[in-house]
Amino acid sequence: MVTKSWLYDAIIYIYALSLLFYFSDFVGSNRSAKRMGAGLLSFVWVLQTVYLIYSLIEHNRADAYSLFETLFMLSWLLVTVSLIVNRFFRIELFVFFVNVIGFAVLALNFFSNPKVSPTLASWKISDELLFIHISLSITSYAAFAIAAVFSFMYWFLHRQLKGKKWSKLMQRLPSLDRTDQYAYISVIMGAPLLLLGLSLGIVWIVLEGDMRLLFDPKVINSWFVLLAYGFYLFQRLLLKTPGDKLALWNLAAFLIVALNIVFANFYSTFHQWS
Structure with a gap:
């Protein structure tokens, strides 16, 4: 299991950047910003999916459904739903705010996990x-x-x-x-x-x-x-x-x-x- 937070930090920053593009599209109907936001969010979804599959393969059933994996799956589902809505409907405000919630859940999950070690040895995860x-x-x-x-x-x-x-x-x-x-x-x-x-x-x-x-x-x-x-x-x-x-x-x-x-x-x- 990857325990260094640089991976989590990267997901958080990519997630934040995707929301920035989504917000830009919401207030200005910018199709380029929407495509960029959708692309970055899709990349976040891919990273989350790979992690979930890895967790299910490597861990036993009890560990696979720990609080960490449960909250992670919740964030993954929110991203999944928002991508579906983004693909088939035009409800940009819904996509943005659903992912703000997903972003907060993901951050709470990552930074409350005692198994995650900070990137810098002199730092705490907080x-x-x-x-x-x-x-x-x-x-x-x-x-x-x-x-x-x-x-x-x-x-x-x-x-x-x-x-x-x-x-x-x-x-x-x-x-x-x-x-x-x-x-x-x-x-x-x-x-x-x-x-x-x-x-x-x-x-x-x-x-x-x-x-x-x-x-x-x-x-x-x-x-x-x-x-x-x-x-x-x-x-x-x-x-x-x-x-x-x-x-x-x-x-x-x-x-x-x-x-x-x-x-x-x-x-x-x-x-x-x-």
């Missing part, structure tokens, strides 16, 4: 879980920061054009359409990454066994960050809100991200960095 959680969360924050920069550029350019104020700086900025599109792309990258990072954070809390941490200010504010960017997407896709108002909302959402960092360093009980 350290690897935290590393993946932190890497996904920080990447989402970077995407939100980029979205905020483009939103500020949009707001500035829109204000200058509305006031008929021309300058050389305006010539060096992308068009309103481009800045709006770049901000939008950054948000649709950051939002699912933050959701996956939060799901792994919840898995870590469950494994620690201290459910009070679910009400930590940092955790609660992270949900507000996710809701803020979810509302941004809702305004852009369904309400067709004008670009200048979307830009201001995007900047306000990034302010919540900044507050999240403050909460982490000064008010959180377990997210402190200094």
Whole structure:
């Protein structure tokens, strides 16, 4: 049995990447993103299937139906159902959220398994879980920061054009359409990454066994960050809100991200960095 977590880490990252493409297709009807997401998810399914077959061959019946294999099979079934739905139906939102659940179950299963040894000898397996959680969360924050920069550029350019104020700086900025599109792309990258990072954070809390941490200010504010960017997407896709108002909302959402960092360093009980 493979006990090094590099294999599990690879499955988790591939799974997360597939969900990123699925989310991109859901909000933007991007057929290329959908094909890429389906391909990566199919690869995850293949890896899971190989592992399940290996477990059934190598283990006796009692071991084959241990809690680890049971949860693994649950995640495998969720992936299987989502691939079938993706193939024969067009319910992208269903596929995305079913796989968010499958992703969380898979992570909980991997990182709660005492037989799994961390890739680095100096780490505990919970350290690897935290590393993946932190890497996904920080990447989402970077995407939100980029979205905020483009939103500020949009707001500035829109204000200058509305006031008929021309300058050389305006010539060096992308068009309103481009800045709006770049901000939008950054948000649709950051939002699912933050959701996956939060799901792994919840898995870590469950494994620690201290459910009070679910009400930590940092955790609660992270949900507000996710809701803020979810509302941004809702305004852009369904309400067709004008670009200048979307830009201001995007900047306000990034302010919540900044507050999240403050909460982490000064008010959180377990997210402190200094």
